[in-house]
Amino acid sequence: VLRLRPAAPLALPHRAIRDSSIAGYFIPKDTVIIPNLFGAHHDPAVWTDPYSFRPERFLEGGGGSTRALIPFGAGARLCLGEAVAKMELFLLTAYLLRDFQFVLPEGKSSPPDLRGVASVVLKIKSYEVIARPRPHGHSQDEIQ
């Protein structure tokens, strides 16, 4: 999900403190650099079918590159909260999926539009979903 919808699509602006270069391009001192993380995550030269949610691409042989996955930025000033954020995301998602079943409201047949609204952070458009508590002590057939 952090590939398809990076929370900070344009990371943070940086300024070159001296003349430098990136991938052969000359970057004069004081140039403001805005890393396009969304663009990097949707580059068809790197990702097959870049606009599809296919988490299995990150399994062995799936073609996904964890090196090219940079939702927390890269380099000396990458996100300070990466480790905390990853733990929080894992726990929150695991608890929600363990305790609730998410279903579409009556009369809605298509899932919500998850493309988001771009700003400093990628925001989700409002949507309706029913979070149905799972029965306690769930067995395999209750988890669907």
Ligand code: HEM
């Ligand atoms: C899903 C959650 C998060 C994402 C995707 C994210 C992403 C990012 C990105 C892309 C940057 C800019 C890196 C760059 O410009 O190269 C950044 C910077 C930063 N983030 Fe996060 N972040 C997340 C959560 C957090 C949390 C939970 C904290 C604090 C506990 C945090 C603290 C920071 C700080 C302090 C910086 C500035 C680092 C610097 O400039 O040296 N972030 N984050």
